[in-house]
Amino acid sequence: MRGEILSYDPTTGEGLISGDDLQRYAFTSAAAGLEPGRRVDFVVQDDQALSLMVLRDGPLAPAVYAPEPDLGLWGYFVRCITDLYIEGHGRARRKEYWSFALFHFLILMLAFMPIIGLAVLDAEAGYDMEAWGVAWICIVALVYFALIVPYVCVTIRRFHDVGLTGWLILIGLVPYVGGLFTFIVSLLPSQPDANVHGAPPKGSRALQTRQDRPA
Known part of the structure; x- marks a missing residue:
């Protein structure tokens, strides 16, 4: 399955992925290139994301959120x-x-x-x-x-x-x-970007402006 990293803490290696099935999956990984906004391929097991693989490198395009x-x-x-x-x-x-x-x-x-x-x-x-x-x-x-x-x-x-x-x-x-x-x-206003608790409530999920390409 593929999805987008919503949040990632490099100190603990824990993060959250928004899958293309519109479900969220927690993961623990120390792989390089994991940061919010990255597209990844992963395996789902017991509602956890395993075997993460970054699908693209280079600078991230700004995340655009579809209005809820x-x-x-x-x-x-x-x-x-x-x-x-x-x-x-x-x-x-x-x-x-x-x-x-x-x-x-x-x-x-x-x-x-x-x-x-x-x-x-x-x-x-x-x-x-x-x-x-x-x-x-x-x-x-x-x-x-x-x-x-x-x-x-x-x-x-x-x-x-x-x-x-x-x-x-x-x-x-x-x-x-x-x-x-x-x-x-x-x-207080909403944080405009995704945080450890998920994507901004004013949008459902980020719309990618570039196609996935292998890292």
């Missing part, structure tokens, strides 16, 4: 809670993160509104709404906890998008400072 279709605010939110529900790998652009944040807030606000209505009925109208109130609070709690996982994942991918490790999400546990740090990161 804009899913819109609702589309990004739906993808976060379906296909990427437990996906912490990869990158998330600012629009994806804020799309999730917007609908996450709206859903929780709508979920809490009936609790206020039940409280009014219980206090003003004299109805015994305690049982209904407890039941609805349980439903709201389920919705809240169901959205925690995709929130954590999209935040990690947002950190990846600006070149940070996802473990920095733990700073969010620090009162005030953590929330401010996460907010600042959420506003």
Whole structure:
């Protein structure tokens, strides 16, 4: 199989390849000429890339990324809670993160509104709404906890998008400072080039401007 090197760390020999089958494969190699943007031929075994061979040498042509279709605010939110529900790998652009944040807030606000209505009925109208109130609070709690996982994942991918490790999400546990740090990161622009977490989220994969030729 053939593909393109997305990232490579010469100190550890570890890297990531975007295969022509649109799948990503990790590899470990100390071969010469391995650097982001290189086309390579490799063998896939247990989702790992083995026996890498560089297909071209000389200066690299600038990588051009095909534009990713804009899913819109609702589309990004739906993808976060379906296909990427437990996906912490990869990158998330600012629009994806804020799309999730917007609908996450709206859903929780709508979920809490009936609790206020039940409280009014219980206090003003004299109805015994305690049982209904407890039941609805349980439903709201389920919705809240169901959205925690995709929130954590999209935040990690947002950190990846600006070149940070996802473990920095733990700073969010620090009162005030953590929330401010996460907010600042959420506003930063995407790194324009591929990093260790993958290609820029605004493009699917690099389009080659030269044909492969043996190294």
